[in-house]
Amino acid sequence: MTETTNTAPESRATSAGKRGVPAWVQIIVWGLLIALLAIVFVGLRRAQQGTVQPGDKIPDFTLPLFSGYEYEGRSEVKLSDFRGKVVVLNFWASWCKPCEQEAAELQEAWQFYEPDGKVVFLGADYVDTEPEARVYLKKFGITFANGPDMGTKISQMFRIKGVPETYFIDQNGVLQYVKVGPFSSVDEIKSIIDGLLK
């Protein structure tokens, strides 16, 4: 049986009147494979760049806000509006189950810091539709400023890898801490913010 290894299969195949894979099918298969590998390669490159690093100065961005979730009556906010305040930027989506784990905690933390006015919470709704986002916000009783990340501009700037992710930006607009995945407790959020308030 080992002999079969050495016989040229092409000649055997043609003598048996059998045909191989048509050239166009081969081209498609290899083309798809190369495309897949290329896509994954680019994805890998991006993954290795990672997110924005703590210590980076964050460029200014604008977040439009859902009506009912405005910030002090403004329907649009800029990061530069909040110099002197700690900004907690949370990326979320209504379809994101892990986000639900931290929704109540975020809201509780917001209520804790709201009276002092030294901390701003911003929710950036990532790849979502407004009606569904509203249902989500209502369900968890969220009151802090929330708006859609239009064209995923902000999330691209932060190179987020998914939702939820939360970015803590200090009084000078410098990123200080990144949380990937949901918070497990209010204390966790508070300890990060308290460290920035000092």
Next chain:
Amino acid sequence: MLAEFGYGVLMVSFIVALYSVGAAIFGVRNKSDAVIESARRAMLLTFPLISLSAATLIYLLVNNHYEVAFVYEVTSRSMPTYLKVTAWWGGQAGSLVFWSWLLSAFASAVTLRKWDRDREFLPWVIVVTAITLAFFLGMVVFYENPFARYWQDINGQLITRIDGQLLTSVFTPVIGATTFIPDDGQGLNPLLRHPGMVIHPPMLYLGFVSFVIPYAFAIAALVTGRTDDRWIRLTRRWSLWAWLFLSFGLVLGGRWAYDVLGWGGYWGWDPVEIAAFMPWLTGTAFLHSVMIQEKRGLLKHWNMVLVILTYALVIFGTFLTRSGVLSSVHAFAQSAIGPLFFAFIGITFITSISLLIWRWPELRGETEMKSMLSREALFLLNNLLFMSVLVVCFWGVIFPLISELATGAKVTVGPPFYERATAPLFAALMFLMGIAPLSAWGHSTLNTLGRAIWKSALAALFLTVVLFAVYTKNLIALIAFFLIALVLFVTMQEFWRATRARQRAQDENFFTALARLIGRSRRRYGGYIIHISMMLMAIGILGIEIFQTETQGTVAVGESLDISGYTVEYKELANWDVPVRGNPQVNYTRAAVSIFKGGVYLGELYPRKDYYYDSQQNMTIPGNRSTLRDDLYVLLVDWQPISANGATFKIYVNPLVNWLWIGSLLFLFGVIIAAWPDKDPEQEPVRVNKRARQMSAAD
């Protein structure tokens, strides 16, 4: 000392695996059985070697050797010993060792079998398994070292890398440096301390790893040109066991999510879940289509494609999860193994496709399909449906990468996409599950099928009407219930018919006849039991997907929340520390709630929030009242610590979800019946095998 030893042994295993690859290829080239035998022994040697290294790692884990970075990251003093052992697969580096260990165990088992009649396969099976093993060992040896330690210089200063992170290495990085031993470790993520999580990863890994074996045989068949059914017969049971482990791993993961994650669900269409689900889809398709090759000599190409695809998806899925390309709750931390993994995937895919194209002409079918309603045609349709589900899943996983490439924005698709796209496909699969067992190999007509099915269809329709009257008016649910009932009735009727026939022919009582019937054709009736179990699981999935209701509210002691006929009354809240060896390990906050339905008191539930001091993480433990009709699933979301009289609860009612777990147990039973070894059929002479095949084809 131990760390160096463990690392050294791993290094040796890596070299032995490489040697095994080289020797096997050299042996084939030079037609030297002695060299091939040497390759086989090298393969066998990897198992004790990796076991030794793993034992060293476990020793370090159990005995609090926190100077080892991996031990520091996944264990802490307060963890019980069994969790310290299972922390082995609680992090990237350890789980890669675990994976290698399982692979070498399987590869050794397969090389230990008698190879008399399949000698030409042996070297190539060794080549494929040893390359895979060497690759995984290489990742451990060069990138993700579980034995790397922390170091301090002579002045007691911790040694760091340029980027400020702590430097870890097995050997002394600078002269005079000593290991730095932290007092205590960070501890395993509390989410991973659940019994389900202790066995969920090993099950999945077992499933993944055991699919390497059918792939190795398929490649061996392609390389040697022995492209008959032999490789399929040799690997049939491997595929079944692999499929069992994978399926069970998936179900355990779902159960774990339900118990621990606290979002009232079991499956979130998370990229990593899909990564494990995709090889399951191709594996399931493969299990069905091999039968067509065995019985009818058809679909030889297709089976090759499926087994290669399954292996590719296993590797690809592992890559996506571990390289940080996709983000998910399951993803491991940022890792350096991405590029190496990428290269391995490229080589695997290109080699497999080249071999397949090369041997394509020799894989022609022996007959043709005659009837669109024959069993082989229906099996083919089943395969196409599984492939469609795969395409949906694959697209969902890869789409964020494509969209990022095309538009610069990473657009993730969510569960609604998967649910909408796969629901009709699953419905069609259920319908096929209903009619395929009734069709005959070779030829069936609408007439024969109709005669076989009408009773079951009528009964299913009747049941659906009853459900419409008393349970639900939801159209999708009713269609699904009809299909479930149809499959259940058809399958049970098959059992009934065959048992009655045997009872008459053999003069046995009903249960003896049933038991012997199943014993005689285990694969067939094991398969039917699996079908039934799938339908029970479908009932559970339907219940939670369509009928789940939820509410959330903050109540004071004595107040209550209402949901779907239940009343949940908040009674009290308690908070205490749970010490382990004198140190508080966990802080429990437990609420007690009374459950009423229609004014009748049903009992108390105790939803909890556990706070783990070592890892500073919370865990939400639901209070769950589970019945066959529904689950009342209560989560303690929040509470006011000072007055302790207001607490926020989230409550789900998950109808029928228990059937999901009942179904999975029956599923286990069915696969074991189907996969239980015969009196080693592989050893029987070919002719007997052929006759047996004709006989079974006749039934």
